[in-house]
Amino acid sequence: MNKGYWIIAWKSITDAAAVERYIAPGTDAILAHGGRILAAGVPARAYEEGLSSRLVLVEFDSLQLAVSAYESADYQASLTHLVGAAERDVRIVEGAG
Template identity: 70%
Template structure:
């Protein structure tokens, strides 16, 4: 079975303090739902149409687990911290088999 991934591109952060309040509970919710944070931070280099904004990649054992983790009430509750504080592009994709 192919793994599932969250690919999160932070488009903008207008309230860094609110984002910091999101990080700990969100990480706990991700880990408790089977996620593994593979990478996170500012890109070392951005090419083509890429932007030098924060990226996060989270791995799950399956696509279904990745979707369920994002939709889980524990993770959804953490998103309140980001309202009006940040804009993100969140995608859930299936890994290569």
């Protein structure tokens, strides 16, 4: 079974305090559902059409676990802090076999 990954690109942040309120419950929910944060931060380099915005890469043991974690009640509750405070591009992909 291939792993599942969240790839999150933060497009804009208009309320840094609200984002800070998201981080603890969001991280707790990710970890509670078996997620492992592999990378987080601004890219060291951005090529082609890449943007230098904050990125987060989270690994799960399967694609289904990645989807279930995102759709879980506790993670969805953490997202309420981001409403009107940040825009993100969140993608869930299956790892290469």
